[in-house]
Amino acid sequence: MSLETLCQEGAAPPGCLAANATSGASSAPETPRRPPGDPPHRAAGHEGGGHSALPSLTATARNLASPHPGTSQASTLLSFRDPTRSGAYREGAEDTAAQARELGVQARAYKVDCSRREDIQRAAEQVKKDMGEVCILVNNAGVVFVDDLLSLEDHEIQKTFDVNILAHFWTVRAFLPSMLERNHGHIVTVASMSGKIGTPLLVNYSSSKFAAVGFAEALQAELRLLGRDGVRTTCLCPYFVNTGFVQNPQSRFVDVLEPEAVVSRLLSAILAGETLVLIPSSMHCNVLLKSLLPTRALQAIYATMAISFKTRSGLAGTKTSGEESQEPGAERGAKVRL
């Protein structure tokens, strides 16, 4: 996970934008199980994440730091499990922080393991000391293990909930008090379309994202009840994004999203104070149909969409049932109906 803080000082009250940026389960315990001799891949306990961190962090710095009237100074704070680590798809947080500094803002990278409550609490205190109060918190870290429920390891289920939802509790509880005091702030929950539509072979992930959507909605209602209209929330639910988080996502009608487009949409949503953002917006139809149509009708519609993605044991899709997949890297997998 990463924390990104953008502090704004001047006419506006001191504050920051903080985001726990991209996420991706990596490291040994989260590495997907695979038979001996199989090439490593990133399908399930995905390795180190994709390249979304770079555009998201630099874009955030560029767009939120400088153009606001009354802003004399801005700072961005990033934290990753290992800020020095670079992946195949992105640069490390230290590099990203350096790029943000080149854009004229203060930027720092911190090391935080978001699956550990104590780590988050320790980092939050350090952030406040170093950078001041946070005004925008983006809970973006997430992990995914793509497999059927019974094939998952217990620790994978635990990790998914630790990072994808419990971490949100710890970051929000750390930064919300000062937002409430100042009646000023913004909390972004990066959820997923999978948190709006229950997704097969992602039961673990999907339910953690449903929890994230519920968290954001309930928090928003609570802030309203408390009369703190100045503290806003945005819940982001993208369809598949091209970051390597889930491998080989495909669909007949819905294109995989590019991270830059998602970041850009998120920025406009933050600035406009939108509470729920589905990307693409056509997904609103799927969500609406879910509460209108009987399951069998929905299944018929879903079948036409031909959604598929790679699990750690192969490729799951809607095209054929029981047919051996021809996709590279999915030799052992049979396509199954989603």
Ligand SMILES: NC(=O)C1=CN([C@@H]2O[C@H](COP(=O)(O)OP(=O)(O)OC[C@H]3O[C@@H](n4cnc5c(N)ncnc54)[C@H](OP(=O)(O)O)[C@@H]3O)[C@@H](O)[C@H]2O)C=CC1
């Ligand atoms: N890509 C997609 O198709 C979609 C993604 N999302 C959501 O978007 C968010 C970002 O995903 P995306 O950018 O695609 O994925 P990435 O793989 O690029 O990002 C993963 C990030 O999560 C961090 N992370 C994972 N576990 C921890 C941890 N325990 N502590 C600290 N950091 C951690 C990783 O840090 P490090 O770099 O140190 O490993 C990495 O920066 C996630 O919440 C995901 O669920 C939602 C819908 C679709």
Ligand SMILES: CC1=C(/C=C/C(C)=C/C=C/C(C)=C/C=O)C(C)(C)CCC1
């Ligand atoms: C629309 C739709 C589905 C939903 C798929 C979704 C919502 C996948 C999202 C996955 C994501 C975003 C993963 C990474 O975060 C189903 C249930 C497969 C059935 C066919 C129609």
